Amino acid sequence: MTRNVEAFDRWIRSDFVAMNTELEELYFAREDRSAVDGIGDAIKQRLCDEGRLLIAPLRAEGRTNDGFETAFHLLGNVGLYMGALRRHELTHPDREEQSPHREASALALHVGAAAGMAPRFATAHLATHNLAVDGVRKSFTALPDEFLFIDENCRAILSFQSAADALRRLVALGVSSPVADVLFDQALTALEAVSRINRRLFDTLDVDRFFYSVRPYYKPYRVGRQVYRGANAGDFSGINEIDLILGLCSARDPYYAQLLLEKMPFMMPGDQARLRDCMATPTMLDAFLSAMADQADAPWFRTNAAAFLTLCDAFGQTARDHHDLLVARFITRPAAGVNAQALSSITASGPPLEVLLRSLERLRDYRCAAPRPDLPTRHDDLERLRRAIGMS
Numbered sequence: 157m158t159r160n161v162e163a164f165d166r167w168i169r170s171d172f173v174a175m176n177t178e179l180e181e182l183y184f185a186r187e188d189r190s191a192v193d194g195i196g197d198a199i200k201q202r203l204c205d206e207g208r209l210l211i212a213p214l215r216a217e218g219r220t221n222d223g224f225e226t227a228f229h230l231l232g233n234v235g236l237y238m239g240a241l242r243r244h245e246l247t248h249p250d251r252e253e254q255s256p257h258r259e260a261s262a263l264a265l266h267v268g269a270a271a272g273m274a275p276r277f278a279t280a281h282l283a284t285h286n287l288a289v290d291g292v293r294k295s296f297t298a299l300p301d302e303f304l305f306i307d308e309n310c311r312a313i314l315s316f317q318s319a320a321d322a323l324r325r326l327v328a329l330g331v332s333s334p335v336a337d338v339l340f341d342q343a344l345t346a347l348e349a350v351s352r353i354n355r356r357l358f359d360t361l362d363v364d365r366f367f368y369s370v371r372p373y374y375k376p377y378r379v380g381r382q383v384y385r386g387a388n389a390g391d392f393s394g395i396n397e398i399d400l401i402l403g404l405c406s407a408r409d410p411y412y413a414q415l416l417l418e419k420m421p422f423m424m425p426g427d428q429a430r431l432r433d434c435m436a437t438p439t440m441l442d443a444f445l446s447a448m449a450d451q452a453d454a455p456w457f458r459t460n461a462a463a464f465l466t467l468c469d470a471f472g473q474t475a476r477d478h479h480d481l482l483v484a485r486f487i488t489r490p491a492a493g494v495n496a497q498a499l500s501s502i503t504a505s506g507p508p509l510e511v512l513l514r515s516l517e518r519l520r521d522y523r524c525a526a527p528r529p530d531l532p533t534r535h536d537d538l539e540r541l542r543r544a545i546g547m548s
Contacts, residue, residue, distance in 0.1 A: 158217060175203045184368060189368040203241075207237045214230070224425070227267050231264065231267045235264060236277050238277075239377065243375065252378060273424070279387045282310075283309055285424070296370075301369065302369070304361055309357075312389075317394040319394070320398050324434075331444055332456050332460065334456065337460075344467050347474055354478060364490070367487070374386035397430060400434045400439065402467070404471070406439075412522070416435070452544045471523060487509070
């Protein structure tokens with residue numbers, strides 16, 4: 157890591173956070189908290205100028221051969237800077253054909269290409285690969301609600317990853333294995349932890365602080381000429397590995413395949429490889445259905461199928477918690493009070509809110525195996541399996 161990289165990292169962890177925090181306090185004190193134009197302009201200019209001065213020598217040295225970790229963390233830092241510029245309306249994709257922040261765009265494009273990821277900050281930069289220094293992780297602000305959101309989001313991701321790891325090991329053993337109970341139990345414990353985290357976040361996170369002071373940093377912005385959507389809490393492979401291994405979703409489904417394709421550049425390269433591998437992995441649900449014809453009364457079948465169905469139920473509960481509790485409380489309801497102009501760019505993923513909500517509902521119903529005649533969910537197949545072992 158060069159001295160220029162270290163200097164930029166120190167600034168991101170110090171003055172950058174302080175300036176964003178000061179601006180958020182100014183915005184939050186206003187009657188219309190979504191109106192940020194003309195507020196704290198001197199601070200905004202200082203943030204923009206200081207970042208550009210630190211980025212210029214990084215662009216000039218053009219070093220992307222110090223290994224993935226250095227490139228990845230540098231990509232995150234320039235992405236945090238550009239995310240803050242977008243939050244403070246110092247750039248806006250709807251009024252520009254290309255980013256006005258050319259030095260930052262050039263660096264992000266260079267480092268993103270070297271890291272094999274989209275040229276903006278990703279979920280991993282603020283979650284699973286958010287390197288803490290002296291007990292403090294990277295963030296946009298020093299607001300307690302941002303720390304709460306970052307930390308709980310990371311805990312949920314780590315738990316999903318634990319469940320996915322257990323299921324990947326179970327694939328190697330097969331669903332009829334007499335030791336499958338260990339891995340089913342590990343996956344279930346991890347998914348139950350996700351539900352606890354979701355409910356704790358629901359009870360603890362301040363709605364207004366999240367909506368007005370945390371969420372705006374995750375908006376889409378331009379890097380060069382291209383608009384890149386905001387970081388999404390689902391931008392890691394673990395949750396999709398669970399989808400695919402259980403068999404609740406299929407990479408042959410055009411809707412779901414499109415979702416995977418869109419997510420890939422926002423994931424760590426290792427996650428991208430794991431996801432590609434899972435797309436070709438036989439599903440557990442199909443394995444149980446295949447064995448059901450002549451093994452339905454076998455002790456292994458009844459025991460392991462029951463554990464599998466319990467795990468599917470727990471996974472479905474995490475999907476319901478996320479959509480019906482968190483999305484409804486922290487996005488849908490507060491959005492009802494926002495003016496039309498602010499509402500037009502409310503989502504991190506780019507599309508209008510109603511489009512995003514329909515997409516999230518669809519994904520929830522896949523994961524819950526909901527009975528929907530308009531979607532190819534696995535509801536009927538799970539019910540067949542439940543009846544076979546007397547769980548219906």
